[in-house]
Amino acid sequence: MTGRGSNDDPGPWRRGPRRQGDAPADPAARGERTPPRGDRAPWPGGRTQGRDDRPAPRRDGPRPASTGRTDTSALEAPPPPRGGRGGELRLHGFNAVQAVFASRPEAIRKVYLNQSRIPHLQPLLKWCVAQRVGYRVVTDDELGKLAASAHHEGVVADVLRPPPLSLADWLPTLEPGPQCLLWLDGVGNPHNFGAILRSAAHFGVAAVLLAQTSTLSLSGAAARVAEGGAEVVPLVRLGPTAESIPMLRAAGFELAATVVREGRPLFAATASQRLVYVLGAEGEGMDAELAAACDLRVSIPGTGAVDSLNVASATAVLLAHWAATRGN
Incomplete structure (x- = not known):
């Protein structure tokens, strides 16, 4: 990753130029550093439990605070309730995020990724730059907190749930x-x-x-x-x-x-x-x-x-x- 911003520093959110289609070849190289859009309300929760089919521990993490600086308090906040039927959903896992990008890119609201995933997610990052969708390069530990799981596979994304x-x-x-x-x-x-x-x-x-x-x-x-x-x-x-x-x-x-x-x-x-x-x-x-x-x-x-x-x-x-x- 070259250009503005250190690979070792998560840094502020990145957004692309104001004119759609004027995206640089490498979104990390020229993206503007501006704060993300405001947080959206958490979704309502609910669980279904069977005697031998109980839900596993919470895997979805909280959304980060909407600031232009690195804010670790967002990574340490308690997770929102799971099971809502509307609002946003925090996804983790390479194929899960790629599937949303392939089928519903307009649903993507925020992206967090490890530096090692930049080469594999170039199309997604270029789209984020063009559409002014915030993304942030973070450490594995931060991804683990965001996903509330060690199985994040290097990328986490906040997306809109599909309509019921x-x-x-x-x-x-x-x-x-x-x-x-x-x-x-x-x-x-x-x-x-x-x-x-x-x-x-x-x-x-x-x-x-x-x-x-x-x-x-x-x-x-x-x-x-x-x-x-x-x-x-x-x-x-x-x-x-x-x-x-x-x-x-x-x-x-x-x-x-x-x-x-x-x-x-x-x-x-x-x-x-x-x-x-x-x-x-x-x-x-x-x-x-x-x-x-x-x-x-x-x-x-x-x-x-x-x-x-x-x-x-x-x-x-x-x-x-x-x-x-x-x-x-």
Whole structure:
């Protein structure tokens, strides 16, 4: 990194020239040193907990104070509550941040990065300069405080959450033909949620459905584990179950409750062309009334050496089977 500013000093926020398109080849070389825009209000919080599927410790860190100088108090402030449905989200992890830049660059509000990541994030930094979005080069320790995690992979970003989607608004936009959806009932661990989103993106799941009463929402930890999948798979908020199930059936979907025992063996039949897998929390399982309302029950057969698969692992198996049979 050359030009103004020391590589060893986090320095003030950097912004680009006032005229868009007049960005230097190296944004760190000529960016103006101006304070960032003011902080935005923290998002409301909420948690979903199952007996054996409790959320992991907080991974999202606080937003820094909006000053033009290095202010370590922002790195030491207590984290905002997790689970809000609006406002900003603090992401960490290289693929998570790159995925937002590829799909929703206008959502990026602030970027923090380690000096070693500058060569890998040149397109993002040039965009920040052109759009006057603040970025700051910081140490690994500071990134760890910002992300509240050692697994920041050299970059942290504050981004706007995508607007919430309702089933009534989203369902008519779904393309015809084979489609698979995931209905999460009680899943709360952010690492499981992130792994589910990663598998969903890999196998082409159209959406993840969240119950009306669920407080589950994307967190920085979930987005990192998803490795970019959180930007590919939309999250759709359901209405009352008694209204949501008929809407899904009217769109040609069959609902399959995934259970540990006494379900149809997964590999014994071809999966439906349009299918909703309903997944419950590992310890408590899904709501009994919801399971009874589904069209069928499926179980993943195994040796019996362990009681069942982790919900994220089970999701990968279910989706692999659907992907292998959907064309038949």
